[in-house]
Amino acid sequence: MEPIKEEPMTSVERVLTAMALKEPDRVPVWPLIDFLPIKYYDVTAQEMIEDPDKSQEAYEWIYHKLGGYDIAMAGGGMFMQYINPFPDIFSALYLDWRLPGRMLGPNEPPQLVEQSLDDPFITEKDYDKIIEKGLLWLGNFKRASMKDMKKLGKIGPKVAENVVKWWTHFQVPTFADGAGTTPFDLLSVFRGSTNFMKDIYRFPDKIKEVSDFLIDNMILMGEYGARMSGGKTLLVGGARASADFISIKHFEELYWPYFKKMVTRYVNDGFIVQMHLDTNWTDRLHYFKELPKGKLYLHMDERTDIFKAKEILGDHICIQGNLKPSLFTLGTPAMIEKQTKEIIDKCAEGGGLFVGAEIPDDAKLENVKAMVDTCKTYGVYKK
Amino acid sequence: MGAKEELLQAVVELEEEKSYTLVKKVLDEGVNPKEIIDILREGVEIVGERFNKKEYFLTELVMSGEIFQQSAKILETAMKEESETSESLGVVVIGTVKGDVHDIGKNIFVTLLQAAGCEVHDLGVDIHAEKFVAKVKETKAKIVAYSGLLTVALDSMKKTTQALNSAGLREEVKIIIGGLPVDELWMNEAGADAYTDNAFKGVKIVTNWLKEG
Numbered sequence: 001m002e003p004i005k006e007e008p009m010t011s012v013e014r015v016l017t018a019m020a021l022k023e024p025d026r027v028p029v030w031p032l033i034d035f036l037p038i039k040y041y042d043v044t045a046q047e048m049i050e051d052p053d054k055s056q057e058a059y060e061w062i063y064h065k066l067g068g069y070d071i072a073m074a075g076g077g078m079f080m081q082y083i084n085p086f087p088d089i090f091s092a093l094y095l096d097w098r099l100p101g102r103m104l105g106p107n108e109p110p111q112l113v114e115q116s117l118d119d120p121f122i123t124e125k126d127y128d129k130i131i132e133k134g135l136l137w138l139g140n141f142k143r144a145s146m147k148d149m150k151k152l153g154k155i156g157p158k159v160a161e162n163v164v165k166w167w168t169h170f171q172v173p174t175f176a177d178g179a180g181t182t183p184f185d186l187l188s189v190f191r192g193s194t195n196f197m198k199d200i201y202r203f204p205d206k207i208k209e210v211s212d213f214l215i216d217n218m219i220l221m222g223e224y225g226a227r228m229s230g231g232k233t234l235l236v237g238g239a240r241a242s243a244d245f246i247s248i249k250h251f252e253e254l255y256w257p258y259f260k261k262m263v264t265r266y267v268n269d270g271f272i273v274q275m276h277l278d279t280n281w282t283d284r285l286h287y288f289k290e291l292p293k294g295k296l297y298l299h300m301d302e303r304t305d306i307f308k309a310k311e312i313l314g315d316h317i318c319i320q321g322n323l324k325p326s327l328f329t330l331g332t333p334a335m336i337e338k339q340t341k342e343i344i345d346k347c348a349e350g351g352g353l354f355v356g357a358e359i360p361d362d363a364k365l366e367n368v369k370a371m372v373d374t375c376k377t378y379g380v381y382k383k
Numbered sequence: 384m385g386a387k388e389e390l391l392q393a394v395v396e397l398e399e400e401k402s403y404t405l406v407k408k409v410l411d412e413g414v415n416p417k418e419i420i421d422i423l424r425e426g427v428e429i430v431g432e433r434f435n436k437k438e439y440f441l442t443e444l445v446m447s448g449e450i451f452q453q454s455a456k457i458l459e460t461a462m463k464e465e466s467e468t469s470e471s472l473g474v475v476v477i478g479t480v481k482g483d484v485h486d487i488g489k490n491i492f493v494t495l496l497q498a499a500g501c502e503v504h505d506l507g508v509d510i511h512a513e514k515f516v517a518k519v520k521e522t523k524a525k526i527v528a529y530s531g532l533l534t535v536a537l538d539s540m541k542k543t544t545q546a547l548n549s550a551g552l553r554e555e556v557k558i559i560i561g562g563l564p565v566d567e568l569w570m571n572e573a574g575a576d577a578y579t580d581n582a583f584k585g586v587k588i589v590t591n592w593l594k595e596g
Contacts, residue, residue, distance in 0.1 A: 098484070111484045111533075113508075193487045197445040201397065244563070247440045279563065283437070303563070326564045329534040330572060360534040 001060045003170045004068035007376070010171035011070040015354075019272070019318045020294045023351040027344055027379030028070040030320060030356035031368050032175065032299075034078065035109040037062050040365060045109045046101035050151075052076025052158035056165070063170070065365065066372050070354070072172045074162035079155050080229060081179070082110065083148045086221045087135040089181050089189045089237075092143040095121065102143065109361050115192030122190045124199060127206045131213050138190070160230035167232075176274065177231020180222030180262050183211035184255045188240045196240075200250055211258055219262050226271060234271040236263055239278035244303065248284060256287055267292045279303050285312045293317070299356060301325070310347040319347065320354035323371060328363035333370035340374040348379065355379070386412060387422055394426025395433075397446045399453075406454045416458045423451050427498045431583035441491065444582060448494035471502040473593035476518045477528040478506030480539035485562070489530035492561060492582045499586050501526075501593070512539070512546035519552055526589055529560045529573065536562070540573035548574075557592050561585050 008025040009017070017024035037058035038045050047054045056075025063072055082099060084091040089112075091097075096113040098104050104111075115121050122130075122138065129137075166174045187207065188196040199207060226234050240246075241255035266273045273296045275288075280303035288298060289312070298317050300306060302324035309319045323339055340355055347353045355375050359368055384392070390405040409419055430447035433439040475496055479486050486508050496503045504522055506514055519527060527547065529540045540560055547553045558575040561582070570578040579585035 108482075113484050114486055117490070194445055194490055197442040198449055200442055201399065201446050243437070243440065245441045247442065250440075250442065324564065326534050326537070326566075326569065330537070330568045362534050362538075 001064060004064070006068075011068070012167065012171045012173055015070055015173050018351055018354060019297050021315065021318060021350070021352040023381040026381060027348050027375045028354045029372050029375035029379070030071040030299075030354050031066070031069055031371060032071075032356065032358040033059070033062060033368075034073060034359075035361040036359050036363060036368070038107055038109075039362060040065070044100065044106045045104075045361075046099075046106040049078045049082060049100065049110075050155075052079070052155050052162060056162045060170075063172075066369050067376070068172075069372050070172065071175050071356075072166045072170070074159055074166060074174050074177070074229070074231075076155050076159040076162060077174075077176070077229065080152070080159055080225065081176075083144050083152055084225065085139070085149065085152070086224070087138060087186060088179065088221065088225075089185055090179070093139045093141070095143075095189060097143055099143065112189070115190065115195070117192060117194055120190070120192045120195050122187075124191075124195075124203065124206075127203070127210050130210055134217075135214070156228055160228075163229055163231050173272065174231060174233055176235035177229050177233045178222050178224070178226025179235040179237065180219060180266065182236075182238070182241075182255065182258045182262060183214040183218060184241055184258060185238065186214070186218070187211075193240060193245075197245070200246065200254065204250070204253065207254055211254065215258050215261060219265050222262070223266070223269060223271070232270075232272050233274055234266045235274045235276055236266070237276040237278070238281075242277065242279040242281045242303075243283045244279040251284055251287075256284075260287075260290055263291055263296065267295045273297075274299065277301070277304060282308055285309055288313055289316050291317065297354060299354075301358065306343060307346050310353070314347075314350065314352060318352040318354065320356045323355070323357035325358045325360050325363075328357065328367045328371075329360050331367060333366050336367050336370040337374045340371050341378050344375070344379050348381070351381075387414065390419070391422050391426050391429075394423060394447065394450055395429045397430070397443060397450065399446065399450055402450045402454060403457060406457050410458065410461055416462045419458055420455065423454050424498060424500070427451050427495070431495070431586070434583050435581075441582075444495065445491055448491065448498055451498040452494060470500075472500040472590060473526065474502045474504070474522050474524040475526040475528060475589060476504045476506065476515060476522060476524040477530065478510035478515060479508040479530040480536050480543055481509060481511050482539050483531045483533050483536040484508040485532040486530065488562060488582060489528075492528070492530070492585055495582055495586045496589060499590050501589065512543040515543050516546050516550045516552065519547065519556060520550070525556055526592060527556050527558050528585075528589070529558065529575070531560070531562045532564065534564075537569055537572055540569075540575070544574035559585060559588055 014024040014028045041058045043058040052075045081090045166172045275298045282305045299320040300322045306322040386409045393402040427447045559577045560575045565578045
């Protein structure tokens with residue numbers, strides 16, 4: 001398919017300008033689309049993961065259908081994510097991920113089964129075992145097979161091609177060529193969040209010890225993933241260290257030092273870092289001022305107050321967000337337009353803003369288009 | 384400070400081991416197990432209030448639930464000996480609806496409902512509408528709680544309400560939905576009576592309904 005060339009800047013230029021805290025031609029817009037094409041295009045959820053050509057075709061189709069937007073997903077990238085040989089929260093080689101065509105129907109998007117209280121993936125005794133033996137012994141073939149590992153070698157180069165295609169042909173940056181996970185988040189999914197929250201009270205020093213042991217190699221694992229797909233972007237996500245889960249005291253002790261080390265290293269190594277924060281981080285936004293200025297973007301969902309984020313971080317970090325995902329399924333184009341305008345009104349001045357949201361798999365296309373179109377018309381910066 | 388006050392304080396400050404020691408101590412002093420349960424409940428309640436004021440977070444709610452449950456186990460034997468049973472406030476059927484397997488919030492809600500004195504039947508995750516209906520019939524529950532995180536869950540919530548309706552049970556029960564994204568739009572769409580993204584507030588809604596009869 002042909003690139004869309006209707007605006008003064010390409011998406012790459014626009015995104016880099018906004019990230020550097022300057023005003024681009026208009027406010028960049030980013031609907032985070034992963035499985036939405038299965039509702040509108042002839043492709044299944046299984047193919048979106050396992051077929052890099054078909055999924056790239058589907059992503060290009062929806063990109064055109066919506067008239068273009070500013071960050072895209074490379075076809076096949078989700079295979080690298082779910083069949084990651086290294087321990088990561090998305091890897092089906094470690095965790096109980098239900099994947100389409102395996103434990104789910106071919107058209108049902110993946111879901112993570114939270115570890116049970118009584119029989120978690122690792123027990124509290126395994127903290128010492130991790131320090132002694134590392135993490136790879138935890139890998140298993142319950143949800144993925146050796147065949148998948150072989151396929152990884154074939155899909156890898158295809159994903160790399162798709163990444164390059166977005167950057168050079170369409171001139172659109174890609175989303176998450178690799179991903180870094182903090183020790184805190186990994187241990188939480190390995191233990192199950194409820195067990196892990198008890199551990200936070202019972203053995204905080206042990207969690208710190210394991211995190212200190214893991215952090216440097218976990219940083220490298222993320223970089224390795226991005227380099228293997230020839231990518232420039234790295235996602236660092238967070239959900240379970242927010243104000244919806246833990247206190248500032250626990251955040252300071254067990255999360256922030258590791259998150260900061262990871263993100264700073266990625267920036268210093270030349271990656272574009274996409275911080276992706278789910279749930280409510282409003283009361284801890286000021287910590288993000290400790291990260292390198294103008295080199296990152298920070299995505300937040302509707303639980304974090306984006307207006308506060310602009311106030312606290314506006315001169316330091318490009319912010320993204322924060323329409324509520326379910327609004328794209330339940331709401332109307334008028335509702336989306338109104339919210340998009342409000343974000344632009346209050347946060348666009350001076351640059352450093354992306355409007356964005358995670359798009360649910362059953363979203364209405366006209367609702368997604370309403371967000372994209374509003375940024376292209378109402379979000380134009382006046383020179 | 385007497386041992387009872389100390390126990391209350393230990394629960395509120397989430398001092399786990401100290402709480403268990405004090406539960407045994409007041410039991411040895413001859414305090415009625417039912418009274419001890421009430422102290423524990425008061426402790427969990429205060430933790431919940433601090434959570435609402437954002438002085439405490441989910442971790443603290445989880446710990447208070449754990450302290451309650453482990454303490455209740457210590458008291459179980461004593462309560463049996465005195466052939467006392469703690470009277471239940473009412474029956475709640477809960478589950479994460481069909482198509483969704485997220486249960487972090489649901490599990491915390493279950494623990495807090497139990498701490499508040501409800502008899503809870505937790506169906507688990509990915510639960511078909513008919514299973515909710517069967518359990519409501521079996522337990523004569525007055526409250527049904529649906530949990531969900533994904534938008535697919537909303538469709539399943541709607542179907543579960545329809546199934547309760549077809550079975551002639553909708554008028555018999557109150558429905559509450561819970562999960563991070565739920566709001567008024569979700570509640571109306573799901574045909575529910577209340578919604579919450581806050582486990583502690585959810586427990587308040589349910590216990591108020593049960594008290595109203």
